[in-house]
Amino acid sequence: MAESNCLEQTFNHTRYQLAGHGKRDVAVLKKAFEHIDGQLESDRYGSGKVIEAFQEKMAALTGKDVAVFFPSGTMAQQIALRIWCDEKSLKKVAYHPLSHLEIHEEDGLKELHNIQAVLIGDKNRVISLEDVVELEEEVACLLLELPQREIGGQLPSFETLERISSYCREKGIKLQLDGARLLEVLPYYEKTAAEVCDLFDSVYISVYKGIGGIAGAILTGDPKFIANAKVWKRRHGGDLISLYPYIVAADYYFEQRIGKMDRYYQDAKELAALFNACHGVATLPIEPVSNMFHVHFDQSKEQMVELLSGLQQQTGIGIASYLKEVGEKTCSYELSLGDLYAAVPKEQLKSAFQLLDEKMKQKS
Amino acid sequence: MAESNCLEQTFNHTRYQLAGHGKRDVAVLKKAFEHIDGQLESDRYGSGKVIEAFQEKMAALTGKDVAVFFPSGTMAQQIALRIWCDEKSLKKVAYHPLSHLEIHEEDGLKELHNIQAVLIGDKNRVISLEDVVELEEEVACLLLELPQREIGGQLPSFETLERISSYCREKGIKLQLDGARLLEVLPYYEKTAAEVCDLFDSVYISVYKGIGGIAGAILTGDPKFIANAKVWKRRHGGDLISLYPYIVAADYYFEQRIGKMDRYYQDAKELAALFNACHGVATLPIEPVSNMFHVHFDQSKEQMVELLSGLQQQTGIGIASYLKEVGEKTCSYELSLGDLYAAVPKEQLKSAFQLLDEKMKQKS
Numbered sequence: 001m002a003e004s005n006c007l008e009q010t011f012n013h014t015r016y017q018l019a020g021h022g023k024r025d026v027a028v029l030k031k032a033f034e035h036i037d038g039q040l041e042s043d044r045y046g047s048g049k050v051i052e053a054f055q056e057k058m059a060a061l062t063g064k065d066v067a068v069f070f071p072s073g074t075m076a077q078q079i080a081l082r083i084w085c086d087e088k089s090l091k092k093v094a095y096h097p098l099s100h101l102e103i104h105e106e107d108g109l110k111e112l113h114n115i116q117a118v119l120i121g122d123k124n125r126v127i128s129l130e131d132v133v134e135l136e137e138e139v140a141c142l143l144l145e146l147p148q149r150e151i152g153g154q155l156p157s158f159e160t161l162e163r164i165s166s167y168c169r170e171k172g173i174k175l176q177l178d179g180a181r182l183l184e185v186l187p188y189y190e191k192t193a194a195e196v197c198d199l200f201d202s203v204y205i206s207v208y209k210g211i212g213g214i215a216g217a218i219l220t221g222d223p224k225f226i227a228n229a230k231v232w233k234r235r236h237g238g239d240l241i242s243l244y245p246y247i248v249a250a251d252y253y254f255e256q257r258i259g260k261m262d263r264y265y266q267d268a269k270e271l272a273a274l275f276n277a278c279h280g281v282a283t284l285p286i287e288p289v290s291n292m293f294h295v296h297f298d299q300s301k302e303q304m305v306e307l308l309s310g311l312q313q314q315t316g317i318g319i320a321s322y323l324k325e326v327g328e329k330t331c332s333y334e335l336s337l338g339d340l341y342a343a344v345p346k347e348q349l350k351s352a353f354q355l356l357d358e359k360m361k362q363k364s
Numbered sequence: 365m366a367e368s369n370c371l372e373q374t375f376n377h378t379r380y381q382l383a384g385h386g387k388r389d390v391a392v393l394k395k396a397f398e399h400i401d402g403q404l405e406s407d408r409y410g411s412g413k414v415i416e417a418f419q420e421k422m423a424a425l426t427g428k429d430v431a432v433f434f435p436s437g438t439m440a441q442q443i444a445l446r447i448w449c450d451e452k453s454l455k456k457v458a459y460h461p462l463s464h465l466e467i468h469e470e471d472g473l474k475e476l477h478n479i480q481a482v483l484i485g486d487k488n489r490v491i492s493l494e495d496v497v498e499l500e501e502e503v504a505c506l507l508l509e510l511p512q513r514e515i516g517g518q519l520p521s522f523e524t525l526e527r528i529s530s531y532c533r534e535k536g537i538k539l540q541l542d543g544a545r546l547l548e549v550l551p552y553y554e555k556t557a558a559e560v561c562d563l564f565d566s567v568y569i570s571v572y573k574g575i576g577g578i579a580g581a582i583l584t585g586d587p588k589f590i591a592n593a594k595v596w597k598r599r600h601g602g603d604l605i606s607l608y609p610y611i612v613a614a615d616y617y618f619e620q621r622i623g624k625m626d627r628y629y630q631d632a633k634e635l636a637a638l639f640n641a642c643h644g645v646a647t648l649p650i651e652p653v654s655n656m657f658h659v660h661f662d663q664s665k666e667q668m669v670e671l672l673s674g675l676q677q678q679t680g681i682g683i684a685s686y687l688k689e690v691g692e693k694t695c696s697y698e699l700s701l702g703d704l705y706a707a708v709p710k711e712q713l714k715s716a717f718q719l720l721d722e723k724m725k726q727k728s
Binding site for chain 1: 472602
């Protein structure tokens with residue numbers, strides 16, 4: 001713990017940081033509300049201009065009929081899966097072994113909805129068409145996460161997506177998009193959000209990843225699906241009297257950043273190349289397909305905490321605030337590029353990576 | 365619909381309003397954040413100073429060991445009941461026929477938690493000790509709502525509460541307090557929150573009723589109960605990355621209004637007396653025991669919409685923004701007193717009620 005704190009501490013004292021949009025502090029809210037008229041009325045249990053306007057914008061973006069704003073993606077996705085299971089009277093869904101539902105939700109899908117998850121494919125790669133075709137159990141719904149976050153944000157090709165979609169439609173399997181970071185992969189696919197979403201029956205998007213809002217999620221689909229989702233939202237305790245603090249922020253930062261997703265993607269490729277040029281360092285994927293990737297070091301976590309803490313103090317550039325032990329002699333962490341990268345002076349950046357390379361060589 | 369809109373419209377154009385703290389608009393948020401430093405860090409999935417400090421304050425207020433902030437009371441209470449049911453391996457709870465869980469939550473308790481509700485007592489009065497003793501089915505938990513909102517905010521005597529609590533402890537029935545409006549009944553009971561909560565195993569309080577925050581709820585109890593509640597909060601999709609917009613507002617308005625609950629209670633008694641002095645008008649309860657009561661008119665909704673709309677236009681005082689049909693010849697609505705009542709000039713108030721009395725006499 002002391003080591004990790006040391007890494008976090010030196011990170012917090014740096015002048016520049018490689019990843020993110022900046023601190024998650026109250027200023028994020030204040031900035032979003034700065035130009036909002038105090039007389040703007042709150043939404044009220046899902047009704048009102050502020051929520052309806054944003055929902056319409058998100059429905060249009062994803063090319064779906066209707067959208068509903070949720071306090072969280074956890075809630076939105078469990079509900080989407082429940083609706084598709086109920087429709088088919090089959091309480092079984094399929095998703096990747098490292099899906100958010102599998103590893104971060106305390107088994108909510110099972111404990112609350114009594115839905116069984118069939119883990120599909122290998123945890124170290126994205127789901128392939130073959131994985132879907134070879135599914136031995138009948139499922140009501142397949143959830144695909146684009147990009148697959150826990151393996152560095154990897155993607156199937158768009159052609160694979162199209163084939164999986166066709167296959168699922170043929171077999172009557174509903175397709176739910178875990179698009180927490182959907183907007184961040186559009187530059188790689190060279191597609192609009194609607195073109196990707198067209199392959200799916202229902203879509204979830206986060207408003208606080210690439211968009212950088214405070215919290216919240218959008219679920220889109222056909223009118224019957226969304227009408228149902230609103231009933232379940234109330235059952236879950238998600239139909240708050242007021243969701244506007246999240247909606248106003250989501251809308252504000254959406255407008256600020258929707259045009260910057262390609263910038264973040266290009267920056268991620270540039271930064272990954274800098275890491276990969278260092279001895280004993282590799283990114284996953286080697287060439288990013290979104291604004292995110294993982295960095296793997298061929299050294300123990302203990303060694304790397306010491307090395308990176310020193311490097312951060314020496315260079316003033318925040319590289320990592322935490323590390324995850326992978327093996328005895330390897331560790332990794334995640335980076336998602338945002339507004340901050342553009343502010344790092346290129347010369348300082350280059351020097352920092354030269355230093356990282358040298359230090360890694362000394363260690364090996 | 366046109367009639368109701370007419371009532372809402374004339375209400376919205378009045379200079380003064382009898383009930384509430386004012387409009388639920390963005391100014392509520394802006395005011396709460398005005399003096400908050402932008403550098404204050406967001407809470408993060410339930411951790412961080414901003415959420416922990418408020419939770420500690422609420423635990424101390426209710427005299428419980430620990431508290432957890434929830435996005436909604438719906439979520440908090442379903443979870444409380446689930447925990448007590450799991451502990452007793454009995455999926456049955458008892459509550460009033462007009463409990464929020466029964467009439468406003470789309471059967472979430474059953475659909476999500478598979479818990480059966482036993483409706484206890486008569487819907488037109490509060491639950492008595494006899495109702496509890498005569499329960500024919502074994503239940504894991506009894507939920508009591510103080511005050512019972514849907515019947516005008518009525519209360520059992522404190523002695524009855526003590527007896528119900530003793531009986532439940534003896535019988536191994538857990539007692540959950542639906543204290544959405546708990547702070548509002550303390551002046552009547554002449555007790556501290558902790559003294560009331562001491563009779564219960566777990567307690568829910570809303571932060572946007574008398575307190576007047578934006579949204580959110582507090583659940584308090586013993587450490588094991590709260591640790592469990594946090595796991596369920598994640599399962600429900602309520603463990604948001606940031607809840608600070610609600611927490612900062614809750615804390616701000618708590619400090620503003622916790623000392624005013626007696627004022628609201630006294631005002632409610634004064635205002636109820638004004639209503640009861642009018643021909644064909646009666647409040648429920650006749651003498652309020654909190655800041656709230658219902659007003660019943662001995663006229664059809666249609667007649668009263670016309671009458672009150674005219675009265676609001678004539679006097680500039682907002683009396684009602686909606687009416688609920690009760691019978692063919694009766695209708696009612698709910699009032700919860702807050703900051704606005706004090707601003708109504710007493711002379712204008714008196715004239716308005718004289719006029720109401722005259723108009724009611726003319727109608728009869």
